Amino acid sequence: MESSGRTVGVIGLGYVGLPLLLAFREAGLSVTGVDIDPEKIRLLEAGETYLSHIPADRIRRVLSTDCILTTQMEALNQVEAVVIAVPTPLTDVMTPDLSFIEDTAVALGPHLREGQLISLESTTYPGTTREVLIPRLEAVSGLRVGTDFLVAFSPERVDPGQADHDITEVPKLVSGYDEQSLQRALDLYSTIVPEVVPCSGLEVAETAKILENLYRAVNIALVNEVKMLTDRMDLDIWEIIDAAGTKPFGFQAFYPGPGLGGHCLPIDPFYLNWRAKTKYDFEMRFVELAGQINTAMPAYVVERTRQALQDDGAELKGGEVLILGMSYKKDISDIRESPGLELMSLFEDKEGAVVSYHDPHVPRLPHTRKFPQFAGRESVSFDGPNLAAADVVIIVTDHTLIDYELVGSQAALIVDTRNAMKEVTAPAARIIKA
Numbered sequence: 351m352e353s354s355g356r357t358v359g360v361i362g363l364g365y366v367g368l369p370l371l372l373a374f375r376e377a378g379l380s381v382t383g384v385d386i387d388p389e390k391i392r393l394l395e396a397g398e399t400y401l402s403h404i405p406a407d408r409i410r411r412v413l414s415t416d417c418i419l420t421t422q423m424e425a426l427n428q429v430e431a432v433v434i435a436v437p438t439p440l441t442d443v444m445t446p447d448l449s450f451i452e453d454t455a456v457a458l459g460p461h462l463r464e465g466q467l468i469s470l471e472s473t474t475y476p477g478t479t480r481e482v483l484i485p486r487l488e489a490v491s492g493l494r495v496g497t498d499f500l501v502a503f504s505p506e507r508v509d510p511g512q513a514d515h516d517i518t519e520v521p522k523l524v525s526g527y528d529e530q531s532l533q534r535a536l537d538l539y540s541t542i543v544p545e546v547v548p549c550s551g552l553e554v555a556e557t558a559k560i561l562e563n564l565y566r567a568v569n570i571a572l573v574n575e576v577k578m579l580t581d582r583m584d585l586d587i588w589e590i591i592d593a594a595g596t597k598p599f600g601f602q603a604f605y606p607g608p609g610l611g612g613h614c615l616p617i618d619p620f621y622l623n624w625r626a627k628t629k630y631d632f633e634m635r636f637v638e639l640a641g642q643i644n645t646a647m648p649a650y651v652v653e654r655t656r657q658a659l660q661d662d663g664a665e666l667k668g669g670e671v672l673i674l675g676m677s678y679k680k681d682i683s684d685i686r687e688s689p690g691l692e693l694m695s696l697f698e699d700k701e702g703a704v705v706s707y708h709d710p711h712v713p714r715l716p717h718t719r720k721f722p723q724f725a726g727r728e729s730v731s732f733d734g735p736n737l738a739a740a741d742v743v744i745i746v747t748d749h750t751l752i753d754y755e756l757v758g759s760q761a762a763l764i765v766d767t768r769n770a771m772k773e774v775t776a777p778a779a780r781i782i783k784a
């Protein structure tokens with residue numbers, strides 16, 4: 351791979367940072383990838399992958415030359431620009447946890463050098479770059495933003511696992527602390543995306559990113575609410591959405607599901623709400639309401655399952671429940687905030703059912719803060735006997751790798767939260783959409 355002589359570093363090599371590192375390298379830049387997790391660095395250096403939708407052969411091919419992989423921030427002293435893609439979760443009391451950004455700024459500060467561009471990509475509330483990142487970088491480095499170094503905010507729009515939304519094909523919002531920062535950032539990102547969209551200020555880009563996610567969260571909540579009504583009316587929400595979707599303007603289809611998951615939709619709107627409340631004395635009712643509806647969806651799926659079993663004269667307590675799909679989204683391995691975990695807990699811990707799961711992307715459940723009791727539990731094999739043994743099969747995530755014909759022919763009762771059975775003709779199983 352040719353090298354352009356340009357250099358960039360990426361801090362945080364997760365769902366956002368690793369694709370960015372690969373894209374910059376593929377565009378001919380020399381790259382330095384830094385992650386606090388030595389296991390990620392070890393795997394990348396060995397040419398292996400830890401994200402199931404990014405194949406190891408791409409990592410071997412792309413990162414074998416002009417690439418430094420390290421846990422040490424000092425390696426970034428040599429690069430022209432540094433992109434930060436560290437997590438921005440919520441605390442236990444649903445307030446922003448900016449500790450990852452703060453720690454990164456403090457660790458990077460001593461290695462900052464004059465003329466460098468630092469670009470934050472983590473999703474966060476408006477004001478973070480100016481009020482949290484910049485002061486720490488300045489304090490630790492002794493350098494001044496605008497004079498000695500440049501700062502940008504450019505939110506990531508990666509859609510993990512969805513090949514048609516590759517980051518190198520999606521326009522990218524770019525904002526800067528000042529005009530020089532903006533121009534340098536536009537120049538940097540132009541190397542990897544077809545269109546850069548300048549924003550007039552850091553807070554504009556920060557807010558735009560959250561608006562994108564809030565828009566999805568609210569519309570999913572809306573369609574989840576309509577679904578709960580159409581279930582009572584004995585109408586099929588999926589058919590209704592398809593029908594409405596034939597309107598060529600003024601309607602965009604969103605689909606119901608068992609609840610929100612991942613590191614974006616269940617979290618980001620609360621960042622904005624927190625900022626609205628604490629700084630502007632403003633309550634975002636849409637955020638609250640969407641949060642309430644989406645959070646209640648796993649319990650709704652449990653109720654639908656209970657009713658379906660009762661109709662068959664069976665009980666949830668002591669029944670065998672097989673969950674298909676544990677990651678929060680199709681064709682990836684990310685289980686953060688996944689409704690699959692919530693459902694597993696509700697069925698097992700609350701209802702006393704016997705729960706197993708199958709997920710081709712999640713062979714074993716990692717430790718999670720909310721559900722430590724499931725750490726180490728393994729995906730059962732996907733086969734006829736396991737499907738037939740379950741009193742009910744719950745489709746939580748519609749992975750492409752799952753053979754839905756087999757599910758339809760072997761399972762007795764299916765609760766389908768994703769309309770995954772739509773293509774299956776004449777299934778033997780009774781199917782409840784939930």
Ligand SMILES: NC(=O)c1ccc[n+]([C@@H]2O[C@H](COP(=O)([O-])OP(=O)(O)OC[C@H]3O[C@@H](n4cnc5c(N)ncnc54)[C@H](O)[C@@H]3O)[C@@H](O)[C@H]2O)c1
Nearest residue numbers: 362363364365366385386387435436437438454472473506
């Ligand atoms: N996952 C998505 O689909 C997505 C999409 C758009 C935006 N985002 C946003 O991007 C940001 C990152 O999300 P993600 O999904 O990539 O998270 P992730 O957990 O997959 O990756 C973050 C990485 O940062 C590393 N890290 C944490 N602290 C560090 C430090 N001090 N120094 C170096 N490395 C450190 C972690 O080890 C991890 O590998 C978040 O703000 C998220 O909201 C995520």
